[in-house]
Amino acid sequence: MNIFVLLKQTFDTEEKIIIENGIITEDDAQFVINPYDEYAVEEAIRQRDEHGGNVTVLSVGPKRTSDALRTALAMGADEAIHLLNDDIPEDASCIAKVLSAFLQNKDIDLILGGYFSIDNGDGQVAIRLAHALNLPHVSSITSLSIQEGTAQVIRDAEGDLETINVTLPALFTAQQGLNEPRYPSLPGIMKAKRKPLKELLIDDLHLASDGLIAKTTQQTVFLPPKKTAGVRLNGAPDDQVKSLIAKLQEQIHL
Numbered sequence: 001m002n003i004f005v006l007l008k009q010t011f012d013t014e015e016k017i018i019i020e021n022g023i024i025t026e027d028d029a030q031f032v033i034n035p036y037d038e039y040a041v042e043e044a045i046r047q048r049d050e051h052g053g054n055v056t057v058l059s060v061g062p063k064r065t066s067d068a069l070r071t072a073l074a075m076g077a078d079e080a081i082h083l084l085n086d087d088i089p090e091d092a093s094c095i096a097k098v099l100s101a102f103l104q105n106k107d108i109d110l111i112l113g114g115y116f117s118i119d120n121g122d123g124q125v126a127i128r129l130a131h132a133l134n135l136p137h138v139s140s141i142t143s144l145s146i147q148e149g150t151a152q153v154i155r156d157a158e159g160d161l162e163t164i165n166v167t168l169p170a171l172f173t174a175q176q177g178l179n180e181p182r183y184p185s186l187p188g189i190m191k192a193k194r195k196p197l198k199e200l201l202i203d204d205l206h207l208a209s210d211g212l213i214a215k216t217t218q219q220t221v222f223l224p225p226k227k228t229a230g231v232r233l234n235g236a237p238d239d240q241v242k243s244l245i246a247k248l249q250e251q252i253h254l
Contacts, residue, residue, distance in 0.1 A: 092216070
């Protein structure tokens with residue numbers, strides 16, 4: 001099986017976010033594989049070990065992203081492709097176009113990715129990529145079983161579970177509970193240094209940067225307001241309701 005994994009490098013979940021002039025500062029910040037993408041990497045390795053084949057980890061990101069790709073290789077992936085994003089807008093539509101340009105002529109059996117990234121949280125890239133490649137797509141899966149070219153997946157449907165049968169090739173995004181990602185072992189880390197990690201630019205994909213027009217733009221980033229002390233509403237229930245409505249109206253006009 002030829003398995004591709006979509007990977008993104010994000011801030012460490014324990015990292016303190018510092019914002020300066022409406023931009024998140026990366027100075028001295030620690031970065032990790034997006035947690036949902038870890039499930040995808042682990043599942044790809046398990047499926048390869050069961051069915052044979054090759055696992056290629058694919059990421060669009062800055063130079064530092066190579067660290068996350070090396071971690072995926074140390075977990076057990078076979079090779080990695082790093083698409084440098086110097087000329088790529090930080091936009092789900094553009095990222096999907098770049099990934100599609102790389103994958104469109106590849107022999108694909110399975111594509112796995114995380115349900116969403118913990119930094120932007122839009123969960124659009126995989127869906128847009130599946131549409132661009134004309135592949136069936138199921139999101140938020142918690143189980144994957146493959147037999148004779150057909151995948152049976154169970155997906156988390158907001159508190160319920162759905163079982164879906166899909167003919168491969170297909171694209172699935174991983175939800176928490178799909179598996180327990182392994183930690184890279186020392187032998188795995190040593191082997192990762194010898195595994196291929198290829199860097200590509202937009203020019204290598206024959207995709208003109210002026211054709212990548214962002215569908216969305218980020219105006220500013222800000223932290224949520226600090227929590228204030230609660231207010232007790234006294235009196236009869238009708239009076240409490242009137243008081244609550246008045247306070248909510250005050251908040252709207254602040």
